[in-house]
Amino acid sequence: MRTVNPTRSFVLEHNMTQQLSCDAISIPEWKLELMAKKIFEKVWGNQNKAILRACKMIESCQNGKAATRMSAAPIQGQIEKIKKRKLNYAAMRADGELPREEYQALCKQADDEIVRLEQELKALSPAPEPQTVSSDMKVIYDFLSQKVDVHGARLAPELIEQFVEVVTPFADYAYRWKLNTGCKKSKEERTDLMAVSEKPILTFTIDFETAKRYREANKMPHQFRRAAWTDLTVEVYL
Numbered sequence: 001m002r003t004v005n006p007t008r009s010f011v012l013e014h015n016m017t018q019q020l021s022c023d024a025i026s027i028p029e030w031k032l033e034l035m036a037k038k039i040f041e042k043v044w045g046n047q048n049k050a051i052l053r054a055c056k057m058i059e060s061c062q063n064g065k066a067a068t069r070m071s072a073a074p075i076q077g078q079i080e081k082i083k084k085r086k087l088n089y090a091a092m093r094a095d096g097e098l099p100r101e102e103y104q105a106l107c108k109q110a111d112d113e114i115v116r117l118e119q120e121l122k123a124l125s126p127a128p129e130p131q132t133v134s135s136d137m138k139v140i141y142d143f144l145s146q147k148v149d150v151h152g153a154r155l156a157p158e159l160i161e162q163f164v165e166v167v168t169p170f171a172d173y174a175y176r177w178k179l180n181t182g183c184k185k186s187k188e189e190r191t192d193l194m195a196v197s198e199k200p201i202l203t204f205t206i207d208f209e210t211a212k213r214y215r216e217a218n219k220m221p222h223q224f225r226r227a228a229w230t231d232l233t234v235e236v237y238l
Contacts, residue, residue, distance in 0.1 A: 003026075033154065039236055089103055176237065
């Protein structure tokens with residue numbers, strides 16, 4: 001709106017009543033990123049303990065599955081015993097110790113038991129190597145830590161994409177942010193932050209020193225003057 005249409009003052013001056021216009025001041029992207037970072041620092045906090053707890057829960061589940069898979073060993077042992085038993089039946093039959101009908105019945109019983117145990121065996125997967133599980137947990141931990149690290153130089157874009165519904169300037173250098181619970185909304189469903197009735201859950205100001213530290217952390221150009229800076233006011237809604 002700002003870049004493709006004239007200013008509101010120009011529209012009024014030329015009596016262009018049907019012309020769309022916008023008097024909101026422009027804002028560079030890094031200031032929006034800075035506001036998002038400060039919001040998540042205050043709302044999100046340090047999630048390292050939660051990440052570690054989640055990884056331990058996953059590893060616990062993995063270990064539980066591994067223990068279940070280990071039950072394949074006794075099943076295999078039972079199968080081997082039954083096979084040996086069949087060999088004994090054959091030897092007894094050859095020595096005349098077992099009648100033909102009894103021998104066939106015992107062999108069928110043994111074969112049925114082997115089939116049943118082999119089906120149980122197929123339902124079990126080979127147990128993973130302990131090192132593989134630990135390695136996977138480290139990969140998961142590192143990935144989650146990176147994505148929810150709100151204290152690094154820059155916020156992960158996925159956090160903004162997932163948890164920010166809409167941002168609206170309601171005055172010069174003053175912005176309202178609406179967070180959601182991870183459920184994305186269409187443009188038509190988004191909250192009108194120019195007509196909010198509830199109070200913000202958080203209000204804060206970003207000063208020159210905070211902005212300067214952010215720019216330095218992200219290796220942005222040093223041409224940044226205090227005289228050209230105006231503090232940013234941020235309101236956050238849920």
